[in-house]
Amino acid sequence: MIYQGSCHCGKIKFEAEGDLTGAVTCNCSICSRKGSLMWFIPRDKLHLLSSEEDAATYTFNKHVIQHRFCPTCGMHPYGEKIDAKGDRVVAINIRCLENVDFASLPVHHYDGRSV
Incomplete structure (x- = not known):
């Protein structure tokens, strides 16, 4: 299935392809503050409908994950x-x-604090 998604203001738009059968929540320092529910898919199943440059990037700790966010909203x-x-x-x-x-x-609750 293909899902449509965006940030709040619509500057970042995308489609995500796959079977959404569950979500992951994490208790690490950033996820617990954001309150997001995550669905992991291969990168080639994410299709940006806006420019990649429209998203800002934040990294922390080991700088392994590029947290993409909208600089507007x-x-x-x-x-x-x-x-x-x-x-x-x-x-x-x-x-x-x-x-x-x-x-x-x-x-699924992931213990990101212990990583």
Whole structure:
């Protein structure tokens, strides 16, 4: 399935392709503050409909994940990283997707504080 998504103001727009069967929440210092629900998919399944330069980037700690956010409205629609296998992966903030019933999705709690 293809999902449409964006930041709040619409400057960052994208499509994400895959089966959304659950979400991940994380208790690390940034995720606990953002409150995002993440869905991990291969990077080639994220199709930006706006310019990549429209998103600002924030990294911290080991600088492994590029947290993408809108410099206009401040929303964090996705983050990017290379996983342990060397594959490019994105974490879509499913709260930025259209027409998704968040309450119906099972949520896995990841202990990012211990990483």
